[in-house]
Amino acid sequence: MPSDLRITSALMDASLLDLPWDQPLEEWTEDDVVQLPKGISRHLVRFARLSGRVVAIKETTAEMANREYALLRTLQRLDVPCVEPLAVIADRTDADGEPLAAALVTRHLRFSLPYRALYSSSMKSATAERLVDALAGLLVRLHLVGFYWGDVSLSNTLFRRDAGAFAAYLVDAETGTLEPGGLSDGRREDDLEVARVNIAGELLDLAAGDRLDDAIDPVAVAGSIVSQYRSLWHELHSDEVIAADERWRIRDRIERLNALGYDIGELAIRTGDGGTTVRIRPKVVDPGHHHRRLQSLTGIEAEENQARRMLNDLDEYVAVQHDARPNVGDEALANEWFERVFARVVAAVPLELRGKLDGPEVFHEVLEHRWFLSEQRQQESTLKEATHSYLETQLAHRRDEAALLNVPTTMTMPIVTLQEQDDDEDEPDWRELV
Known part of the structure; x- marks a missing residue:
């Protein structure tokens, strides 16, 4: 480590000194870096472990690194979603004393992904548009603080998906400027046009590949950021004076924002002689709360209604x-539910029936069938009984939907036959575990 x-x-971490700053970032070995998905950058960016966490390291000039570090710290103080800056490493030299580029170190945003890891050949168009909507919301928040x-x-x-919300975070601030007096309409429109052109180019590049x-x-999709931004900006900057007998207009204002794809993060109402002034601060959300919660708990990919049923x-x-076991955490129990309940039901489907429905739909229908049997018998039916009955009386007579869709009918679940479940006396239906 060079002495100079x-x-x-602001938060000095002594373990920063353990990283090989006397080597160009491109020469760092697998022992030094962590492989994570990342976006396209004009600078070399790599990830490394630091005191048990992951950081992103970008090589640039000392001037640019210090400038971006200061901007990110200011944006954080203004409560704008962005990555957390940790340090600037300057005056680097290699073993021969030759100068190396300065480095900006930021904390990796947990559970976040770059757009290239989110966009795929299987992504629905509505979800693609919501990603851009999230970026529109971020751009509005940046402009509100004069960035x-x-x-x-x-x-x-x-x-990043978080508690049902779909949030966008600024990563690269090196071209930004903070204007405390606020941005002119011309500056805002310039940012918006840059966004439209860049997004179109990025998506066209994905399409070409x-x-x-x-x-x-x-x-x-790229053009949708313009309409979303302008609609949100108008809603945020048009205070309404509401008469005492027209309080319903508050709900109407909220519903207009909801129609634009946004939920309400904060709603401030100020009353006075002239009426009631309403200011609304939105928070971008992505429909599909149940789908995301089920996926985060179990890894299961399901439609919204399927997920809601399974979460129950x-x-x-x-x-x-x-x-029965109060010391066991929710995540461990969710994994146990996946293995003992969901996986067993799906894997019980015979090979010749596996093209009928996908796993989540099969599980949903088994749950519905269990309810039907319980009502019919006027007593609780076990999941094992419902699975047997459903496979014999329902699934066997359904059309082969996988074949209709011309997709493979193979399943990734390990095969567990009904007979194997019957013979496993140590694994009763989960309602009998307690």
Whole structure:
């Protein structure tokens, strides 16, 4: 480690000194770096472990690194979604004393992904548009604090799902400027046009590489950021004076934002002699709360209604198990539910019936069938009984939907036959575990 290395950091971490700063970033070995998906950048960016966490390291000039570090710290203080800056490493030299580029170190945003990891040939067009809507919401928040981005793009953004919300985070601020007096309409429009052009180019690039669903129109999706931004900006900047007998207009205002694809993060109402002034601060959301929660808990990919039905069963399982084993965490119980309940039902489907329905739909129908049997018998039916009955009386007579869709009928679940389940006396239906 060179003795004249200069580190700028508000929260100095001594483990920064353990990284090989005397080597160009491109020469760091697998022992030094972590392989994570990342977006396209004009600078070399790599990930490394630091005190048990992952950081992103970008090589640039000392001037640019310090400038971006300061901007990111300011944006954080203004509560704008962005990555957390940790340090600037300057005055780097190699073993021969030759100068090396400075480095900006930021904390990797957990559970976030660049757009290239989110866009795929299987992504639905509506979801693609919602990613752009999230970026529109981020751009509005940046403009509200007087930040001109200058290089708005999907590549300079990370996306994260969190508690039902779909959020966009600024990653690259090196072209930005902060204007405390606020941005002019011309500056805002310039940022918006840069965003539209960059997004269109990025999506066209994905399409050229066969990584974009044919149903997604790159130009139309890119253009949607303009309409979303302008609608939101208008809603945020048009205070309403509401008469005492027209309080319903508050709900109407909220519903207009909901129609634009946004939920309400904060609603501030100020009353006075002139009426009631309403200010609304939106938070971008992506429909599909149940789908995301089920996926985060179990890894199961399901449609929204399927997920809602499965979560009811999962939550019941967790509640019952908590009574018997209060020290076991929810995540462990969710994994147990996946293995003992969901996986067993899906894997019980005979090979010749596996083209009928996908796994989540089979499980949903088994749950529905169990309810039907219980009503019919006027007593609780076990999941094992319902699975037997459903396969024999329902699934065997359904049409082969996988064949209709011309997709493979193989399943990734390990095969567990009904006979194997019957013989496993140590694994009763989960309602009998307690």
